[in-house]
Amino acid sequence: MYTLYDSFTLTGQHHIQTWEQRGRSWAAYSNYRQPAAHGLYVPHPVLNLILRGEKRMYDGRRVHHLRAGDVFLIPAGSLICSEIMRPEDDFASINLVLPEHQPGCSDNGPAAATLMLSPAPHWQQLAGALLRDFIQPGALPDYESVMCHILHLLNKEPATVKQALATVPSPSMQQMMVQLHSGLHEVRLLEEVALMGHVSPATLKRRFRKTYQRSPMDWIWEKRLQMTALLLRTTDLSVQEIAYSTGFEDISHFYRQFRKCFLVTPAQWRQGKN
Incomplete structure (x- = not known):
């Protein structure tokens, strides 16, 4: 019914390119040229940067309609559905697996649901920089540097975002x-x-x-x-x-x-x- 999202490869993708750190993929640029639908169990927190096209993300009673420029946060332990829309358009996004324990965050409260982050120039700048590296043959940004920058940006977000990253399901x-x-x-x-x-x-x-x-x-x-x-x-x-x-x-x-x-x-x- 739902599949484990333990890699970035999904059915319907036209193209995918990933970066690895110690044998584990941590970032991916993916492209779709046809509609696709997935039910996913996401065990680790994921940040989704929409580059082109549109998709819907289903999370319980809420359906998020994402477009180019949107930034979407999926907390660890989420069970979600994803619908790539409009087959006549090219859809592309960058996904990044985030560290599960954030400095300065408490895990005493409940986990937040999936969240759309407010549009901001710094997210667009990040998406553009990552896309340039994906397009450049042989480029592989430093994992620690990229994550440090992303966590710095997330630290500027409201408390709900920090809480979404703080709580991880027990073993x-x-x-x-x-x-x-x-x-x-x-x-x-x-x-x-x-x-x-x-x-x-x-x-x-x-x-x-x-x-x-x-x-x-x-x-x-x-x-x-x-x-x-x-x-x-x-x-x-x-x-x-x-x-x-x-x-x-x-x-x-x-x-x-x-x-x-x-x-x-x-x-x-x-x-x-x-």
Whole structure:
């Protein structure tokens, strides 16, 4: 249902170029020339710089419409959907994996959801400099220098941005998510999720509330609805097929939950009425 985003390579890409540090990719320039849709579990914080084109990012009840010049922050432990739009346009972006623990940040509060950062000249300057290095054959910027500059820029952002970078899911939560992201549509009981993380249901509830600000099962239903929203916009599958494939067993229940979440019916959503 969702795939692990442990590398920058995704289906539908026309071109991708990556930089590595100690055998691990930390930055990528990617290009699309056709529409594409992905459901992703993102274990590490990622900064997304949009260079050209448009895409939608689905995060629970929110759908972010990103255009050239936008900057998007994805915290560690996020389960999101991405839709590359407008096949007649070229889409390009730069993605950077950020360090998970930021100096001066506390991890006592809840993790923030995905965030769009306010447009600012310094982000455009950063994107332009990175793009020039990607285009230049053999260029490989120093990892420490680039990260130091990015963290300096992020430090100027509001407290919500710092909090998004500060909180990292616990090891047991990460272990659970590795199993849960691909089988989200099959989960029926809270005890099944707790077993994945080798914790008690009570501990799972407490940790989920701290990290995602909601109960485990509410979060699961929200992420199922998020996937249905993506599939309605990007496939020709019937509403019933989409509902069943994402874990809904009762179509009436699906319609009620979808309308409660997105304030329109599935058919209206598919038509862009949102």
